[in-house]
Amino acid sequence: MSVELGHLTLWLAVGLALLLARDGLAAGHDAAAAARSRVLARRLAALVASGYLLLTLAFARADFSVAYVAQHAHSTLPLAYRLAAVWGGHEGSLLLWITLLAGWAALLTGAGRCGTPRLQARVLGTLGAMTALLLLFLLLTSNPFRRLMPAPDEGQDLNPMLQDPGMVLHPPLLYLGYVGLVVAFAFAIAALLDEDLQGDPARTRQAWGRWARAARPWTLLAWSALTLGIALGSWWAYHELGWGGWWFWDPVENASLMPWLAATALLHTLAVVDQRGALRAWALLLAIACCALALLGTFLVRSGVVSSVHAFATDPARGLWLLGLMVLVVGSALALYGTRAARLGLGARFALCSRETGILLNNVVLLAAGAAVLLGTLYPMVLDALGGPRISVGAPYFETAVVPLLLPAVLLAAPGAGLRWGHHAPADLLRALRLPLLLAAVAALAQALWLGHLRWAALPGLLLAWWVAAGTLLDALARLRPLPGQRRWRTLPRPVVAMLTAHLGLAVFVLGVSQAATGLHERDLLLSVGDRVPFGGLTLRLSGLQQTPRENHEALRASVQLWQGDRLVATLQPEKRRYASSEMPMTEAAIQRRWDGDLYLALGERVEGPDGRPAWVLRAALKPWVSAIWTGCLLMAAGGLIGASARRLHRAPAAAAQDAQDARATLATVGDTHGETADDPRPGHPSAARPINRSGLAT
Numbered sequence: 001m002s003v004e005l006g007h008l009t010l011w012l013a014v015g016l017a018l019l020l021a022r023d024g025l026a027a028g029h030d031a032a033a034a035a036r037s038r039v040l041a042r043r044l045a046a047l048v049a050s051g052y053l054l055l056t057l058a059f060a061r062a063d064f065s066v067a068y069v070a071q072h073a074h075s076t077l078p079l080a081y082r083l084a085a086v087w088g089g090h091e092g093s094l095l096l097w098i099t100l101l102a103g104w105a106a107l108l109t110g111a112g113r114c115g116t117p118r119l120q121a122r123v124l125g126t127l128g129a130m131t132a133l134l135l136l137f138l139l140l141t142s143n144p145f146r147r148l149m150p151a152p153d154e155g156q157d158l159n160p161m162l163q164d165p166g167m168v169l170h171p172p173l174l175y176l177g178y179v180g181l182v183v184a185f186a187f188a189i190a191a192l193l194d195e196d197l198q199g200d201p202a203r204t205r206q207a208w209g210r211w212a213r214a215a216r217p218w219t220l221l222a223w224s225a226l227t228l229g230i231a232l233g234s235w236w237a238y239h240e241l242g243w244g245g246w247w248f249w250d251p252v253e254n255a256s257l258m259p260w261l262a263a264t265a266l267l268h269t270l271a272v273v274d275q276r277g278a279l280r281a282w283a284l285l286l287a288i289a290c291c292a293l294a295l296l297g298t299f300l301v302r303s304g305v306v307s308s309v310h311a312f313a314t315d316p317a318r319g320l321w322l323l324g325l326m327v328l329v330v331g332s333a334l335a336l337y338g339t340r341a342a343r344l345g346l347g348a349r350f351a352l353c354s355r356e357t358g359i360l361l362n363n364v365v366l367l368a369a370g371a372a373v374l375l376g377t378l379y380p381m382v383l384d385a386l387g388g389p390r391i392s393v394g395a396p397y398f399e400t401a402v403v404p405l406l407l408p409a410v411l412l413a414a415p416g417a418g419l420r421w422g423h424h425a426p427a428d429l430l431r432a433l434r435l436p437l438l439l440a441a442v443a444a445l446a447q448a449l450w451l452g453h454l455r456w457a458a459l460p461g462l463l464l465a466w467w468v469a470a471g472t473l474l475d476a477l478a479r480l481r482p483l484p485g486q487r488r489w490r491t492l493p494r495p496v497v498a499m500l501t502a503h504l505g506l507a508v509f510v511l512g513v514s515q516a517a518t519g520l521h522e523r524d525l526l527l528s529v530g531d532r533v534p535f536g537g538l539t540l541r542l543s544g545l546q547q548t549p550r551e552n553h554e555a556l557r558a559s560v561q562l563w564q565g566d567r568l569v570a571t572l573q574p575e576k577r578r579y580a581s582s583e584m585p586m587t588e589a590a591i592q593r594r595w596d597g598d599l600y601l602a603l604g605e606r607v608e609g610p611d612g613r614p615a616w617v618l619r620a621a622l623k624p625w626v627s628a629i630w631t632g633c634l635l636m637a638a639g640g641l642i643g644a645s646a647r648r649l650h651r652a653p654a655a656a657a658q659d660a661q662d663a664r665a666t667l668a669t670v671g672d673t674h675g676e677t678a679d680d681p682r683p684g685h686p687s688a689a690r691p692i693n694r695s696g697l698a699t
Contacts, residue, residue, distance in 0.1 A: 003066055006054030007145040010135060013047040013102075016040055017132035020105075024125020025193070034121035038109040041124045044131065045106035052099045055144050056086050065151035068092060068144045074157035074581045076552035084168040085158045090318070091144035093171065097298065098134050100172075100179040101127060108183070108218070119214060122190035123183070130182055130329065137325055141318050157581035160553070166236030174229030174256055178294040180222020181259055184266060185291030185333070187215040188284040192336050197280075198343035205277040208347070212274035212283070217644040219270060220498075223263045224640030230256050231633035238626070239589055249398040254377045255297035261370040262290045265363040267640075272356050275421055278347035279360065285341075286363070288333045293370075295326040300377075353426045355419035362412050369405040376401065410464050410510060413503050414471025418478070436474055440466040461514020469507035476500050498643030505635025512628025519597075519624040526607070528615040532563075536599060536622045539563040543571070545616070553579040555588070558603050558616065562592065574603040574618070597624035 024037040055068075059082050064070040072088045087093040105127040108120065138144070161167075191197050196207050233256070237248060247253065266286040272279045299322045350356040376393045384390055414436055415429065444462035448455075479496060480489050492500070525533050527542040534540075541561040548555045556576045562569040572590035579586070592599040604617030 002054050002057055003063070003145050003147065006051045006058075007139075007143070009047050009051040009054065010139055010145075013044055013051065014132055014135045014139070016044045016047060017128045017135060020044055020128030021125050021132060024121045024123070024128055026125075031117060034117040037121045037124045037128075041102075041105040041109050041128070044128065045102040048099050048102040048131070048135075052086070052095055055092060055095060056083060058145075059083060059086055062155065064153070064155050065148055066144075067146045067148045070148055070152050070155045072158050073155040074552065075154060076580065077155075077158055077163075078551055080168065081158055081163050084162075087171050087175075088158050088162055091138065091142045093175075093301075094134070094138050094142060094298075095144055096172065097175050097179060098131060098138065100175050101131050101134070101182060104179055104183050104218075105131070116210070119187075119190050119194065119211065122193055123186040126186035126189045127183065130186075133325055133329070137321055141321050154581075157552075157579070160577070160579045160582065160584050160586050161240070164236060164240055166232055166240065170229055170232045170236055172229075173225050173232060177222050177224075177226025177229050177256075177263075178259065178297060180218060180225060181263055181287075181290040181294045183222060184215060184219045184263075184287045187211070187218070188287035189333060189336065191284055192340045198340065205348075208277050208280055209274055212270050215287075216267070216270045216274065217646075219263065219267055220640045220644035223260070223267055224637040224644070226256065226260050226263060227633055227637040227640065230260060231630050231637070234633075235630050239591060249376075249395045251377050252297075252301055254373050254398075255300045258370050258373050258377075259290055259293035259297060261366045261373075262286060262293055265366045266290055268359045268362055272359055273347075276348040276350065276356060278350060278356055280344045280347050281337075281341045282360075282363070284337060284344075288330065288337060289367075291333070292326070292330040295322075295329065299323055299326055348422070350421070351423040353419075353424050353429060355416065355421050355424070358412055358416040358419050362409055362416065365405060365409040365412070369402050369409070372401045372405055373398065407464065410468060410506065413468050413506055417472070417475045417499060417503065433471075436467060436470040439470040439474075443470065455518050458514045458518040461510055461518070465507045465511035465514060468503060468510065472500055472503040472507065494646040495643055498639045498641075498646065500639075501642060502636045502639025505632045505637075505639060507632070508628050508635060509632025512625050512630075512632060515597075515625035516623050516629065519622070521622040523620050524604070525618045525620055526609060526615050527618055528609045528611070528613045531615075535620050537564070538569065538599070540601075540618070540620065542616070542618070550577075552581065553577045553586075556603070558618075560590070560601055560618070562599070572599075572601050574601045576603050593627060597622060598626050 020037055020040040023033050023040060026033065055066075058066045058069050059073055060079065062069070062073055062075050062082070064073075068089060068091050072085045072092070073082055077085065085092070087096045105124055108123060108127070191211055194207075194211075197204055197211060230253075233253065234247060237250075237253075247257075266283065269279050269283040269286055273283050299319060376397050380391050380393055415433055418432055419429065440463055443466040444459065447462060447466075448459070476492070479492055482489055521536065523535060525535065525540065527533060527540070529542055529544055532539050532541045539562075541563060543559045543561050545556060545558050548557050554577070557573050558575070560572045560574065562572065570592050572592055574590040575588040577586040577588055578584070587602050587604075589600055589602045591601075600619075600621040600623055602619040604619060606614055606616055609615030
């Protein structure tokens with residue numbers, strides 16, 4: 001009965017979503033319609049969440065009369081993985097996507113978190129329309145509550161590759177980021193429908209500032225979730241499959257990278273809209289692009305057009321429906337943008353040497369890299385669809401085409417934060433860059449000497465990482481120093497802390513990638529029990545193997561001792577698993593984590609050794625500084641979360657306007673601002689031009 005109730009719940013949710021779309025998009029100045037849209041959004045979230053929980057209950061009970069449960073669960077599957085199996089296939093993963101979308105809409109109903117009531121209503125209306133479309137697609141083509149008659153005695157089990165803690169957390173975080181970008185898209189649609197944001201740039205300056213402050217926290221939350229999801233997926237592929245440690249350029253991995261690059265560009269552009277009122281139309285176009293790429297990722301994972309361990313479906317028919325849905329949503333948004341973009345105005349003007357120009361260059365570089373990823377991902381599919389030869393575009397293309405395009409974006413991260421809004425004297429900028437460049441060179445050389453060797457291939461990455469770190473730390477120091485005539489050191493506002501934390505995370509990430517990509521050392525070893533072999537400054541000894549039965553699989557566990565001279569350093573236990581339901585073998589690696597990198601061991605097949613004794617292949621790898629990759633991602637995500645929690649971005653419109661008025665009053669006592677705006681989040685006096693100290697850095 002609960003299954004039929006879940007099915008009915010989703011159909012009721014379709015009706016509520018259509019009502020929300022109607023009331024929200026047509027709200028105008030009608031306060032009653034705006035209030036009604038908030039109520040509908042909360043009820044919609046409750047209905048969709050109820051449907052998801054009822055499907056989860058069917059998995060918990062192992063109800064194999066439900067076709068979806070029978071396809072992705074087994075009676076011996078541990079309960080934690082049985083609950084996670086809800087998103088282990090096409091139908092459940094799409095339902096989770098919709099549940100998170102409705103949840104975002106419910107969060108947006110909070111007072112003071114979404115700008116004006118009219119803007120809030122239109123955002124909710126857009127999310128309601130998206131929810132209705134996705135629910136209809138789910139129920140008409142991929143009903144997760146479909147019954148099997150007669151019910152099988154046993155299920156087919158969850159893919160063993162998905163039975164991993166990383167994969168339990170990875171998809172929800174990734175979907176949270178994808179769906180959050182749909183929220184940014186909804187803000188763009190609301191702006192295109194709002195006549196108060198169109199016309200004279202000077203008249204609409206304050207309204208655009210309110211819009212950007214309303215959109216930024218939600219975009220930051222989505223970007224942080226997407227960053228964590230991508231990092232967790234990379235970590236899972238590393239420890240489960242032994243992939244490169246930072247990126248494997250798998251088509252489905254690329255599907256998450258493309259919206260992340262666009263979202264990074266959007267975040268920086270929203271700061272320009274907030275501070276200067278410039279790049280308005282560009283921000284809206286980026287928000288539409290983020291949604292388009294998030295839907296493209298959904299299409300790639302569920303259409304069957306790519307072959308990947310991450311893909312959820314191999315049904316091209318449903319993929320065509322998804323493609324049609326994507327074309328409908330993105331095409332409608334672009335048509336609306338084409339008719340309204342000309343009315344938005346150019347916004348504030350800025351000089352060639354300014355922070356706005358730096359952010360615009362950063363946007364161009366990020367989008368160029370995203371386009372290169374898009375080309376390499378889609379070209380083989382398009383060629384195959386046109387009847388051409390089947391080709392594979394792998395890591396060599398992406399590392400040659402994409403990585404060099406991303407280097408300028410990393411280069412811009414160091415000086416970009418120190419640039420002034422509106423105008424920055426080029427001579428001041430050049431003087432300010434000398435000290436970070438010197439510190440980066442000294443630090444990179446010192447690190448190479450400290451490690452005891454210098455890898456020329458890693459040197460550019462080291463210089464780049466320390467360049468960003470030095471620029472970020474010096475910028476933080478400059479912002480903390482007392483202003484002229486004052487003794488007290490300043491405090492950093494939360495948005496500035498967020499920016500500095502994210503940029504420092506980027507530096508740590510680049511450091512990890514440069515070391516892991518150039519210092520990888522791998523060997524396939526052949527060991528019988530009792531054999532010793534030197535590797536990476538250690539002696540590896542296979543001390544024994546043990547067959548261990550588990551709840552739903554049997555594991556052959558090897559014990560490998562690590563000796564340094566006469567001292568036993570550690571014992572690692574890599575495994576070969578065989579799952580009873582599918583007879584599918586899996587390798588579970590063992591990793592020794594050290595401050596300077598990881599020792600990675602994976603147990604291979606049994607063969608006959610040179611002396612006739614049974615032997616096992618053992619893949620051993622040294623991956624230097626690989627943990628810095630995920631540490632950097634965590635810092636970047638933490639920066640996004642800190643920025644999203646900034647009180648300034650959650651102010652009600654009246655409070656935000658009062659802040660701007662107070663800042664303008666402060667300007668009268670400060671003097672020339674060199675193009676800075678009244679609501680620039682600089683420490684001390686918000687928009688005071690920062691004097692240049694003896695090192696050439698702006699304070």
